[in-house]
Amino acid sequence: MKNSFRLNALSLLVMLAAISACKTSKAPGQAPKELEKESVIGVSYQNLAFPYVAALQKACQNQAQKLGVKLIETDACNDTNKELENVERMLGQKVDCLAFEAASLDASVASIEAANRAGIPVVQFNGKANGGDYVTFVGSNQIESGELLGSWLADFYKNSGKDKLRGIYLRGVPGQVTDIARNDGFKNKLKNNGLIEKVQLIEQYADYDRGKGQSVTESILSKDKNFDFIIANNDDMILGALQAVNQAGLTGKLALVGVDGLPETLEAIKSGQIAATVFQDPEAQGAGGIQACVDHLKGIKLEKQILIPFRLVSRENVDQFIEIAKRVYVK
Amino acid sequence: MIEQSKGRDSLKILAALRDYGIYFALVAVIIVFAAVSPEFRTRENALLVLLQVSVTGIVSIGMLFTILTAGIDLSVGSLLAVAGLFSAIFAQQDSPHFNLWLAISVPILTGLLGGLLNGSIIAGAGVNALIVTLGTLTAFRGFAVWYRVNPIYNLAPSYRLIGQSAIGPVPVPVLFLLATAIAASIVLNLTRFGRYVYAVGGNQEAARAAGINVRLVKLCVYLISGFSVGLGALVFTSRLGAAQAISGQGLELQAIAATVVGGASLFGGKGTVSKTLVGALIIGVLFNGLVMLNVSSPVQQMVIGAIIISAVYLDGILKQKG
Numbered sequence: 243m244k245n246s247f248r249l250n251a252l253s254l255l256v257m258l259a260a261i262s263a264c265k266t267s268k269a270p271g272q273a274p275k276e277l278e279k280e281s282v283i284g285v286s287y288q289n290l291a292f293p294y295v296a297a298l299q300k301a302c303q304n305q306a307q308k309l310g311v312k313l314i315e316t317d318a319c320n321d322t323n324k325e326l327e328n329v330e331r332m333l334g335q336k337v338d339c340l341a342f343e344a345a346s347l348d349a350s351v352a353s354i355e356a357a358n359r360a361g362i363p364v365v366q367f368n369g370k371a372n373g374g375d376y377v378t379f380v381g382s383n384q385i386e387s388g389e390l391l392g393s394w395l396a397d398f399y400k401n402s403g404k405d406k407l408r409g410i411y412l413r414g415v416p417g418q419v420t421d422i423a424r425n426d427g428f429k430n431k432l433k434n435n436g437l438i439e440k441v442q443l444i445e446q447y448a449d450y451d452r453g454k455g456q457s458v459t460e461s462i463l464s465k466d467k468n469f470d471f472i473i474a475n476n477d478d479m480i481l482g483a484l485q486a487v488n489q490a491g492l493t494g495k496l497a498l499v500g501v502d503g504l505p506e507t508l509e510a511i512k513s514g515q516i517a518a519t520v521f522q523d524p525e526a527q528g529a530g531g532i533q534a535c536v537d538h539l540k541g542i543k544l545e546k547q548i549l550i551p552f553r554l555v556s557r558e559n560v561d562q563f564i565e566i567a568k569r570v571y572v573k
Numbered sequence: 574m575i576e577q578s579k580g581r582d583s584l585k586i587l588a589a590l591r592d593y594g595i596y597f598a599l600v601a602v603i604i605v606f607a608a609v610s611p612e613f614r615t616r617e618n619a620l621l622v623l624l625q626v627s628v629t630g631i632v633s634i635g636m637l638f639t640i641l642t643a644g645i646d647l648s649v650g651s652l653l654a655v656a657g658l659f660s661a662i663f664a665q666q667d668s669p670h671f672n673l674w675l676a677i678s679v680p681i682l683t684g685l686l687g688g689l690l691n692g693s694i695i696a697g698a699g700v701n702a703l704i705v706t707l708g709t710l711t712a713f714r715g716f717a718v719w720y721r722v723n724p725i726y727n728l729a730p731s732y733r734l735i736g737q738s739a740i741g742p743v744p745v746p747v748l749f750l751l752a753t754a755i756a757a758s759i760v761l762n763l764t765r766f767g768r769y770v771y772a773v774g775g776n777q778e779a780a781r782a783a784g785i786n787v788r789l790v791k792l793c794v795y796l797i798s799g800f801s802v803g804l805g806a807l808v809f810t811s812r813l814g815a816a817q818a819i820s821g822q823g824l825e826l827q828a829i830a831a832t833v834v835g836g837a838s839l840f841g842g843k844g845t846v847s848k849t850l851v852g853a854l855i856i857g858v859l860f861n862g863l864v865m866l867n868v869s870s871p872v873q874q875m876v877i878g879a880i881i882i883s884a885v886y887l888d889g890i891l892k893q894k895g
Binding site: 458489 | 610612613615617618621624625714718722723724726737809812813814815817818819820822860861864865867869870871
């Protein structure tokens with residue numbers, strides 16, 4: 243007993259020391275050194291065919307201009323072989339730091355390890371790989387986006403005045419990491435609010451695809467039009483569902499909620515066609531990634547994880563998000 | 574005598590199965606869903622299935638022409654994205670570029686241009702269609718993303734009528750599909766060009782010896798495929814109410830599956846429009862019915878994959894016996 247108590251106390255001490263160590267390292271005591279020459283940051287994007295990643299790129303470029311650093315940018319096109327080739331080429335070009343958005347949880351580790359061998363520091367942003375040494379990760383916790391979907395539903399339930407609700411839940415790609423995290427966050431929140439018994443969900447995958455979101459919703463509504471809401475794990479699927487809802491003559495009868503905060507969704511929230519979305523912030527993630535590279539090169543110590551919070555967007559607060567979207571969703 | 578006529582009867586049944594087996598398969602799938610789900614067997618749902626297969630159906634018919642000549646068009650999905658973006662540019666409400674006639678004609682033109690590019694390389698340089706259209710699949714997609722990453726939306730109501738309205742109970746996209754099917758049937762069955770298409774696919778050397786301009790026929794089938802992609806892009810974009818650079822991914826596989834389930838041979842010379850439509854419908858009915866029964870998508874994929882394989886398997890077995 244005594245021994246284990248001592249052990250606990252010891253581990254508590256170690257933990258406290260660790261926490262305070264973190265704190266001191268964050269404190270602005272040490273003078274950051276000035277960069278001697280114009281730094282070059284190599285950026286590896288996951289797939290620039292996605293509007294979100296294109297917005298991330300815009301945010302990186304804006305921040306690089308602001309800080310006066312040069313970017314060398316590459317697109318992995320969701321292909322980890324190409325990702326590794328890109329990274330090796332940038333390492334050959336002697337970049338000072340690598341800002342890395344992982345295309346895959348496991349297969350992207352090879353790229354990070356290549357940078358480790360070359361002695362180039364790695365900052366991960368938005369997507370994080372499961373290994374290799376890195377300075378920090380700037381991004382969002384995907385479970386949180388699911389939790390916000392759950393909080394929205396809990397509020398919706400309270401305000402509905404009904405005892406039971408029926409809804410459609412459109413999932414992304416089966417087995418994909420983000421989809422699993424969002425589902426877990428969402429279901430946990432429902433459980434914590436005691437809503438599992440109160441809410442009946444029809445659940446279908448629609449591959450994050452707008453056309454598939456439309457046809458899946460059409461087929462579900464063809465069987466049964468008696469639903470209160472549709473929640474989707476991304477905005478594209480909810481925008482497809484919106485078309486199906488309008489076609490079925492149910493305009494305004496179902497509350498629709500997505501995740502991402504694409505400009506189109508934000509406008510639909512403003513006009514009342516979509517109830518809410520969970521905003522994932524490409525500006526904070528992209529700018530944060532570049533900032534972290536520069537801070538590291540200046541010798542500032544960074545925490546291992548810089549979290550960019552998700553935020554729930556509804557009609558009341560939509561305007562501020564439209565402003566952000568205008569700056570980064572440009573192409 | 575009796576024995577002989579029995580034998581003849583079973584041969585007849587076998588022949589009927591070979592010729593009409595795919596129709597029986599469609600009927601069987603429909604009967605199963607209708608028995609299990611009362612909501613499946615409504616007129617509205619039947620029309621919904623037709624609406625949902627309209628784009629795939631139109632593109633499959635174009636694909637059939639290329640497959641009949643022992644070719645293939647893998648670029649259809651990427652070309653659909655390009656044509657859709659070009660259509661939406663002119664369809665945007667409150668845009669200075671808004672012009673309904675351009676929004677309708679430009680995607681068709683884009684499709685034809687894409688088909689011309691495919692066809693002239695395949696026919697002109699005699700390169701394998703699989704390789705050429707694999708190249709354009711990548712190039713067209715790259716072009717779409719380079720041209721415009723963010724979706725084009727807020728499309729004008731007049732434009733959206735094409736994909737979202739109905740004449741009587743029949744959705745307009747279904748009418749587009751029927752018109753395409755009828756036109757394609759006429760071309761394949763009643764014109765000299767149609768006979769040439771089958772001839773080129775059946776035996777290219779014999780066709781050439783018979784004085785058929787094989788290159789011209791090949792060029793034309795890729796133009797036809799491009800045209801149907803353009804039409805499909807118009808219907809798709811107006812039905813979805815938006816155009817995206819990532820639209821149409823995997824469409825080539827759906828279109829090839831529809832033609833092959835419909836009994837077309839990848840070696841050319843064999844396949845019909847009506848059976849291609851039935852092939853598209855089988856896949857469409859399976860999707861609709863399985864979603865209605867709330868079957869999860871991995872299981873849907875297994876079922877649809879199994880149906881495709883068994884259709885091709887049956888076809889092979891019956892051909893051996895015939």
